[in-house]
Amino acid sequence: MQFLNGITLLLVYQLVGEIIVRLLGVPIPGPVLGMVMLFLTLMVRGAVPAALDQASGALLSHLSLLFVPAGVGMMVHFHRIAAEWVPITLSLLLSTAITLVATALIMQFTTRWLVRSPEADDAEQGGRPNA
Template sequence: MQFLNGITLLLVYQLVGEITVRLLGLPIPGPVLGMVMLFITLLIRGRTPASVDQASSALLSHLSLLFVPAGVGMMAHFGRIADEWVPITLALLLSTVITMVATALIMQVTTRWFTKPLAERGQQDE
């Protein structure tokens, strides 16, 4: 019964996110907004309910099955992908490089941000 309660709660958050996006015309997917809402709720509560923990663990254990529709879609549209392989490859390469550069820059900034207070605390202790 806990699994059913957890799945219901996850789907309710997804539904609320979808409704919110459609009502407000937000440019993000509804399930993403629902996931953010769930995350904020869990942060406020400080713990994960057992039902959500059980449902999410069960879903994650079968995560590989969620890639089957994507693989079927690739095979169904293989001709189109073969015709447009150059722009697809460029988009994948550029997005990967941009993501890696952005991640490195963010890591450098946050590392400086967090090590600066530690250095200041070390000087104050002396």
């Protein structure tokens, strides 16, 4: 029964996300908005209910099955993919390169920002050793 309660909770958040997107015309998918709302709810609560934990665990254990519809969709539209393989390949390669560069720059920035060197600490203290 807990699994059913957890799935119901997930579907309610998805439904609420869909309703908000359709009413307000928000340019994001309803399930994504529902997931963000669920995340915020769990952050406020500070814990995951047992029913939601059980349902999400079961869904994650069968996650590979959720890729079957995407694979079928690719086979249905294979003729279009074959006809437009150059722009698809270029966009995939370009977006991957942009993501890698952006991730590297963000990681470099946050590392410099969060990890302070001993020289910077000494300079702030006027070169005095820590007592």
